[in-house]
Amino acid sequence: MLADGEIVGDGSWNLTIYVTDLNEKRTMVVKGDMHIGGVMLKLTESFGKEFKKDWSDHALWWPTRNKWLSRPKHTLDQYGVHADAALHFTPMHKPLRIQLPDLRFIDCKIDFSIDTFSAVIQLCKNLGIRHSEELSLCYPLEASHLKQNYQNLKEAKRIKNTQAPDTNTFIAATRGSSNSLDRSNGPCPATPPPPRSLSATPVASQQNGTLRRYGHHIYSTQSDGSSDGGYCGTPPRAASMDALDSLAELSLADSPIEPDSQSRESLLSPKSLLERARMNVGWLDSSLSIMEQYVREWDTLQLRFKFYSFFDLTPRAQDAPRLNQLYQQARWQILNQEVNCTEEEMMLFAALQLQIELQTLAGGSAEAADGYGASAGNASAPEDEIDAALCELQAQLEGGPPARQDITHVPELAGYLKYLRPKRFTLKAYKRGWISCRDGVLRIHGSQEAAARGEPPSCAVELRGAEVTPDAHPASGRYSIKLEVPSEDSMHEMWLKCENEDQYAEWVAACRLGSRGRSLADAQFASEAGSVRALLALQRPRPAAALSAHALPHNLQPENYLAPRYLKKLKSKFTQRLLESHANVKDLPLLEAKLQYIKTWQNLADYGQTLFVVRFMGHKKDEIIGIANNRIMRLDPHTGDHIKTWRFSNMKAWNVNWEIKHMMVQFEEDNIIFSVQSADCKVVHEFIGGYIFLSMRSKDANQTLDVELFHKLTGGWT
Structure with missing residues (x-):
């Protein structure tokens, strides 16, 4: 039977597909057993010669179900597509604005159809950042998101996108929902926005050397008037989209000395532990695609180091982009008080930042970038990596403890220390005792003689699972260690006070190894103690500064180097204190200075939580x-x-x-x-x-x- 030239009654039906590149709808006659690949082939053949182009980067997107029909061998029935479904035929690679850890913005094309973990792998490969598994994408947050708990930002983003086109309000927050991160000011405009520069190469501003900001442009409805798609048709800037395909000319080994003011003002400074905890609501789900998390063309996401487990951090030229971006993320965490540090540590961070800036202005970063390009483009790179690995192995072997003749001997660390076990509602003073550490257990005796006679200790503390917090202030000569020791129902607090730096370094290393279930026979004991000594040496200011205030290339603004909590205290004497601390790091080359900054950051008590x-x-x-x-x-x-x-x-x-x-x-x-x-x-x-x-x-x-x-x-x- 024929009706209007079409066969009916054979199980076929009309399927509506919106073609985003053409900004028009197409209707096709299909059957439920038709494969997705066949549907796309039939659709592209219907375009004829008028719209002949390469459609290989396109796929079918189902807005109401919020998923890609990504398996070409699956049938419409297998996906549950029926006549009431409205599909979109749209590019899988879409433009996205990414904010890097150094606060710069780049425009790039990212595959919206694959899981976020794989998309980050591709992005980091294009950017030259090694070990992409340590990074991820997250939604940019605002100060209001730190005031109460939100559980599902991407769901709120979906609700915002399906609201009336003229809305510009946040979703009311309740438990189990959240307000939106969408900064859209309304529907897709009747006339497309003016074209923007889409070059992958950073566009430098004459004032501050930062990437030029284009502002936030997020269009939350379609050109055809429907609201379930969440993106516009192709604007006139499409002719320059090819510029987004390559990021080869963008070097991340360098960053501007200071970001633009808008980027700096957008940074969040948590005022409490609760606010710090609420900052982790924005992470994207690594197993879902970017599109499935309600991110649309030209939305802004942040690329950040997510997991604080950094593999193979060495000052090699080929790792310069990764080291620089990691340094930048650490820097802004410290300046925004996301992690706490002591006054001496703050001045060390400021001195290292100054050294990095001086080396950058002197051209050290250019050498690193050239080395990175050379290592990536010639056959000497493997040899450089082998040499670096051999040098690292030699340093480890030379720095390790001497071989013990008696393998049955269990090493022990012992000495007179002051200790304190605080108790609620009572004031206790430090006591002096003979404390030994063996097999991960602290034993306290009244004297060395009592321990030698084999008397039972007055107290024995199991270190396994303990939290070790170093608390050293070299300027005042205070070297304390805070131990939080696990018990059946809670953690018991205990303090150790050392007499000097050497004793402090050994006991910090011993407690850290004990908390991980390791003994003093571990080869890491010597290197752990050595790193503590090196860090203390860097925190000890030198009165004879290597630089004078007049020799500095720019005026030092304390707010660019100090966390807010130290501004008032150190502002009046900041320049002199900074120059004294800088004398300890004045000889560090650029990559070494960045690596030292990262290592110092890793030694903070709040790091990596x-x-x-x-x-x-x-x-x-x-x-x-x-x-x-x-x-x-x-x-x-x-x-x-x-x-x-x-x-x-x-x-x-x-x-x-x-x-x-x-x-x-x-x-x-x-x-x-x-x-x-x-x-x-x-x-x-x-x-x-x-x-x-x-x-x-x-x-x-x-x-x-x-x-x-x-x-x-x-x-x-x-």
């Missing part, structure tokens, strides 16, 4: 957990003290109950169950699985990134 607001099962108040590269910590929301620590080495399993959004982590000693209040529970699951994945990396030069294993560990079995 990703915080979340959670609610433990059976409790009515919000608490905070911190996830580091080897443990989960339960923290006091007000003081930051450790209530309990669970090591990954004792973890048996971790999973999520997706129906009630509860996270359960099983350890050998107990299980913990909690709901995440300040982010989606998938984010916490991904951090745990991600750190397990990163710990499995080896120094095999031929190792390839096991993407499948990453998703297996972080996917949550969804």
Whole structure:
């Protein structure tokens, strides 16, 4: 039977497809058993010679289901596509604005159809950043997002995109929902916006040398008037889109001395642990595509180092982009008080920053960039890597402890120290005692003679699982170590006070090894103590400054070098203090200075703790957990003290109950169950699985990134 020239009654039906490149709808007669690849082929053939082009980068997107029909061998029936479905035929690679860790913005094309983890791998490859598994993308946050808990920003973004076109308000925040990150000012304009410069090469401003800002342009509705797509038709700038395909001319080994004022003002400074925890709501789901998380063309995302487990950090030229971006992220964390540091550490950071700026202005960064290009383009790169590896091995061997003749001897560290075990509602003073450390256990005796006679210790402390917080102030001669020791229900606090730097360095190293379940026989003891001594030496100011204030190439503004908490105290004497601290690092070349900055950052007490607001099962108040590269910590929301620590080495399993959004982590000693209040529970699951994945990396030069294993560990079995 024929009706209007079409066969009906044979199971065929009309499918409407919106072609974004042509800004028009096409209707096709299809059947449920037609493959997706066949649908796209039939669609492109219907364009005829008038619109002949390469359509290989296009795919079908289903807006109402928020998913790609990415498997060409699957049929319409297998995907559940029926006559009421409205599909889009759109490019998989789309323009996106990315903010780098150094706060610059770049415009690039990213594959919106693959999972975010794979998209970041491709992006980092184009940018020349090694070990892309350490980075991820996140939504940019605003100050209002730190004031209360949000759980699902991408869902709020979807709600915002489907609202009335003239809306410009945030979604009301309730538990289980969030306000939107979309900065759209309305629908897609009737006349497209003026074309912007889309060169992949950074466009320098004559005033400050930063990348030129184009502003935020996010268009949240389609050209055809519907609101389920979330993007516009092709604007007239499409002719210059090819410029986004390559980032080869963009070097990330250099950064402007100062970012533009708008980028600086957009930085968030958390005022409490709760606000720090709420900053982790913006991470994208690594297992979903960017498009599935309601990101659209020309939206802005941030590229950041997500996992604080950095592999093979060495000052090699080919790693210059990675070192620079990591230094920049550490720098802004410190200046924005995302991590705390002492006054001496703050001045060391300022001195290293000054040295990096001086080396950059002197052309040190240009040499690093040239070296990076040369190593990437000639056959000498492998030889350079081998030489560097041999030098590193030689340094490790020379710095290791001497070989012991008696392999049955268990080394011991002992000496007179002052110790304090604070108790609630009582004032206790430091006591002096003979303290020994052997096999990860601290033993306290009244005297050396009592220990030699074999008398039982007055106190024995198991270090395994303890939190070790160094607290050194070389200027005042105070060298203390804070220990938070696990017990059945909580962490007990204990303080050790050392007499000098050498004693302090050895005891910090011994406590750190003991907390990881290692003894003093470990080869890392000498190197750990050596790194503590080196860091203390850098914090000791030299009265004879290497530079004079008149020799500085620019006026020093304290706010560019100091965290706000130290501005008032150090502002009047800042220049002199900075020059005295700079004398310790004046001979460091550029990459060495950046690496030293990173190492100093890694030695901070708060380093590497990703915080979340959670609610433990059976409790009515919000608490905070911190996830580091080897443990989960339960923290006091007000003081930051450790209530309990669970090591990954004792973890048996971790999973999520997706129906009630509860996270359960099983350890050998107990299980913990909690709901995440300040982010989606998938984010916490991904951090745990991600750190397990990163710990499995080896120094095999031929190792390839096991993407499948990453998703297996972080996917949550969804």
